[in-house]
Amino acid sequence: MSRPVVPVDSWVGGTSYDNYVGRWSRPVAREFVAWLDPQSGSRWLDIGCGTGALTESVLLAAAPAAVTGIDPSADFVAHAGAQVPDPRATFRRGTATDIPLPTAAVDLTVSGLVLNFVSDRPAALHEMRRVTRKGGTIAAYVWDYGAEMQLMRYFWDAVIDRGAAASADEAARFDFCRPGPLRHLFVDAGLLAVEVAPIVVPTVFADFDDYWTPFLQASAAAPAYVRSLGEDDRVALREALRQRLPVRADGTIALHAGAWAVRGRS
Numbered sequence: 001m002s003r004p005v006v007p008v009d010s011w012v013g014g015t016s017y018d019n020y021v022g023r024w025s026r027p028v029a030r031e032f033v034a035w036l037d038p039q040s041g042s043r044w045l046d047i048g049c050g051t052g053a054l055t056e057s058v059l060l061a062a063a064p065a066a067v068t069g070i071d072p073s074a075d076f077v078a079h080a081g082a083q084v085p086d087p088r089a090t091f092r093r094g095t096a097t098d099i100p101l102p103t104a105a106v107d108l109t110v111s112g113l114v115l116n117f118v119s120d121r122p123a124a125l126h127e128m129r130r131v132t133r134k135g136g137t138i139a140a141y142v143w144d145y146g147a148e149m150q151l152m153r154y155f156w157d158a159v160i161d162r163g164a165a166a167s168a169d170e171a172a173r174f175d176f177c178r179p180g181p182l183r184h185l186f187v188d189a190g191l192l193a194v195e196v197a198p199i200v201v202p203t204v205f206a207d208f209d210d211y212w213t214p215f216l217q218a219s220a221a222a223p224a225y226v227r228s229l230g231e232d233d234r235v236a237l238r239e240a241l242r243q244r245l246p247v248r249a250d251g252t253i254a255l256h257a258g259a260w261a262v263r264g265r266s
């Protein structure tokens with residue numbers, strides 16, 4: 001099965017994204033918002049809001065005055081708007097390096113599972129600081145691709161064992177997603193009181209199909225890899241995963257999803 005892998009990070013299809021990983025980004029978002037211990041009545045910006053997982057958690061747990069979600073994907077912006085009809089939330093297109101807000105417009109700028117997809121991260125931090133008031137908070141989290149994001153870890157370990165190039169693994173592509181690089185990015189951007197913390201949440205799959213089927217549908221890198229395979233290789237990978245995963249007697253699969261969170265004061 002050795003073959004070159006072209007990473008695909010296309011962001012379309014909100015429902016298939018939610019079935020793949022959005023359903024697990026929601027509990028991480030809840031833990032993250034609690035970790036920030038925010039003041040009520042704050043103005044928030046959610047960069048790379050996707051289908052609205054983090055915005056929703058802010059609305060539920062932080063009593064914000066307003067939340068603006070921005071994302072380059074028109075499809076995800078539309079999906080988030082339909083999913084999150086709260087009048088305090090606004091969704092629009094924008095990127096981390098070109099934020100459609102004036103200077104000092106918000107009290108907190110947050111971003112969930114996005115920074116590793118941004119090619120010029122120092123420029124993104126600079127732009128995040130521009131739109132955040134002095135003394136405000138800038139914070140983000142990324143998957144722990146190398147270890148505790150087990151849904152993906154099992155997948156890529158099986159792919160590499162079957163002969164794919166090690167560079168296909170998102171842990172190799174996203175070496176940034178570790179405490180050291182995260183801390184450096186925030187410190188080098190001039191943020192104060194920078195802290196990094198792990199967030200780990202349980203991810204329980206009803207059965208093997210509940211784990212596997214989203215890989216056949218979503219638009220992220222691992223599902224795109226599955227769809228690039230011929231039928232025989234796809235079946236072989238599926239069966240290799242079935243053997244590896246800790247399927248319990250009742251058919252459920254209990255994994256966990258880990259992320260690294262970072263915060264600092266502007």
Ligand SMILES: C[S@@+](CC[C@H](N)C(=O)[O-])C[C@H]1O[C@@H](n2cnc3c(N)ncnc32)[C@H](O)[C@@H]1O
Pocket residue numbers: 011022025047048049050051052053054070071072073076094095096097111112113114117118119
């Ligand atoms: C893994 S999804 C995370 C979505 C959402 N925050 C969540 O937690 O479910 C990554 C998101 O980053 C967005 N994205 C990619 N490049 C970006 C950039 N340069 N600036 C802002 N967002 C970006 C994608 O469109 C996608 O919605």
